[in-house]
Amino acid sequence: MITDDERCPGATMKKDAEYVIRSYQPGDEAALLALHNSAFDGAVPRSLEHWRWRFLQNPLGFPEITLAINDEGRCTAVYAAISHHLLLNGKPILGGLQTDVAIAPDHRTGLAGGRQFVSVGKLFRERFVTPQTGVEWGFPEPPLQRICIRYLKVGVLRDVVFLCRPAERKLSFACPELETHRVERFSGEVDELWDRCKSDHVLATIRNAAYLNWRYADHPDIDYGLVEVREPQTRRLRGVAVFREGGWDHQLLSIMDWLCPFKDREVEARLLHHLAHETKTRAKLYLIAWMPSPGPVFHRFQQDYGFLAKVTPFQESYRSWSKGADRRWLADHWYQTMGDIDFF
Structure with a gap:
């Protein structure tokens, strides 16, 4: 068990010229938001409400963030992850979804920004990687991915290939x-x-009510659709799915999450009928999903349900601390959905 004392923020600091390299402290929110909104210019501006949802309200409820900040309170580099509970070979582990990693735009052309990012990344490893940590994953921009690969022992896991079905x-x-039927929250x-x-x-995010409700029902910006499948007579819950309009493109209806037994083909078909109807009703051109190969869902969606594989510009990166869980093993055994991508 990891205690609050073991994971309390702000306990480690390092000096880098006029900047301090340290972990998050309460009060850093304004500086972190300013960096995020300048580094991801063109995206929807991040609000304080969204930041709190992402880092303070998730089921583990602890901000795993390291940053470079000067005496005037300007943040120029950040490395962060959203804590997750995962199941690996039937045993619970901790994992981190890399998110909001960034270098200030005016620090990208020289060496200073890259050095700061490496420093905050190394401090992140020292501060937040524990014996309970099994894996970290993320989808960084290519320049940051290259730095992570060279200096932080991150690897490329796979290209992200979506499943796409014309409406x-x-x-x-x-x-x-x-x-x-749709519900406001999962019970x-x-x-x-x-x-x-x-x-x-074999390896997956634990998709219980606490996680699914935080990830989707409590999201401050996006209206996700939460769908249940039930037995007509007994009312027993047989499966759930989550969808949203847009995501990668505004013409899409995206299947964000999917939970039903792999062998329950009835629930699978019923959910897809519902989602195909939502796609047409909302005048979207395509229904898309992400369940990486070589899982049975990836192949079945294509063979039985009319989905096509669609290459995307995204790549998934990873760092593993689990014995035997190397790149090939992870690619073969890790069940993920679009909900495991931080920007959808």
Whole structure:
């Protein structure tokens, strides 16, 4: 068990010229937001409400952030991750989804920005990687990815290949007699559903109610659709999915999360009928998903449900501290969805 004292922020500092390299302290929010909104110019500006949701309200509730900041309170480099609970070979581990990593635009052309980023990245490893940490993953911009690979022992796991289904394509599979409906939040029944599903996964984010409600129902900016599939008579929960409009492109309906037993083809088909209907109703051109190969869902969506593989410009990076979990093993065994990508 990791105690609050072991993970308390601000305990480590290093001097880098006029900047201090340290972990997050309360009060840094304004500087972090200013860096984020300048580094990701063109994206929707990040609000303080969103920052608090991302770093303070997630189920682990602890901001894993290191930064370079000067005496005037200007932040020029940051390395951060969102803490996650994962299951690896049936055992719980900690993991981190790399997010908001950035260098200030005016520090990118010289050596100073790169050195600062390496310094905050190394401090992040010292401060937040513990014996319970199994893996870290992320989708950094190419220049930062190159720095991470060269100096922080990060590797490239895989290209991100989405599954894409044209909205006008007719459904060639039957619609089972199961009930689907949207909910505002998932109930505790999702925990029992996860218990039935977890044996399908060698490595995956733990998709219980606490995680799914934080990730989707509590999101301050995006209106996610939470869908349940139930037995008509017993009302037993058989599966859930989450979708949103847009994501990679405004013409898409994106399947963000997907939880049902791999062998339950009835629930699979019912959810896809519901989501295909949402796609057409909302006048979107494509229904897309991400369930990386070589998992059974990746192949079945193409063979049975009319999805096509679509290459994207994104690459997934990783760092593993789990024995035996090298690049090939992770690529073969890690179940992920679009909800495991930080910017969707």
